[in-house]
Amino acid sequence: MDIRVQEDPFDLGVETSAFAARQKGMGAIVTFTGVVRDLDEGVLHAMEIEHYPGMTEKALQKIAEEATSRWKLGDIMIIHRHGILKAQEMIMMVATSSRHRVDAFQAAEFLMDFLKSRAPFWKKEASGTAADWVAARDEDEDALKRW
């Protein structure tokens, strides 16, 4: 299990290749990447992500352990950034591996659903001169119920 909370950017290709190279006997690798949207008619967006050092790492570890107990997985990687991010920068990624694809797909979705609402990150979005905290959506909380 490889869990990283960092301010620095990461290279999706390099991380995915390195993750794949570490797997033994796994037939499936699933990755998901969250990106800062480049929204609304040419207005460039930026994002600031705050987190709770200490609790963040524990929460991510707990979510990853839960996924490991529910699906047959080879490995899990989670990278989540904080600080200031520009439009189209990568915010976070998860990678899962399994012998067969269903486990890796479902575990990646589970990780994303819980990471959105149970890991202590808060996004503030800026567009033009205005900046505001992103409100949590009811759908995100509802998404947890399917697991």
Added chain:
Amino acid sequence: MDVLYFAWVRERIGVPKEKIDTVPATVMALVDELRSREARYEAAFADLSALRVAVDQELSDFDAPLDGAREVAFFPPMTGG
């Protein structure tokens, strides 16, 4: 005990962290104590349904006892991913 605030809760209260010397019995008792201090706390804690709480870095609730707690954090619903 350390009390931590994040996101707009931090902005409304004006500090990321402070120490309190009293030992409230529950999270709610701590909230009531903070609310009675100044308007900025009242503003931050006006709608508890918009807030989440963690006790010693574990998600908790407002009825939770604070017996032995070292760190309590208040923040809005999380928006990771």
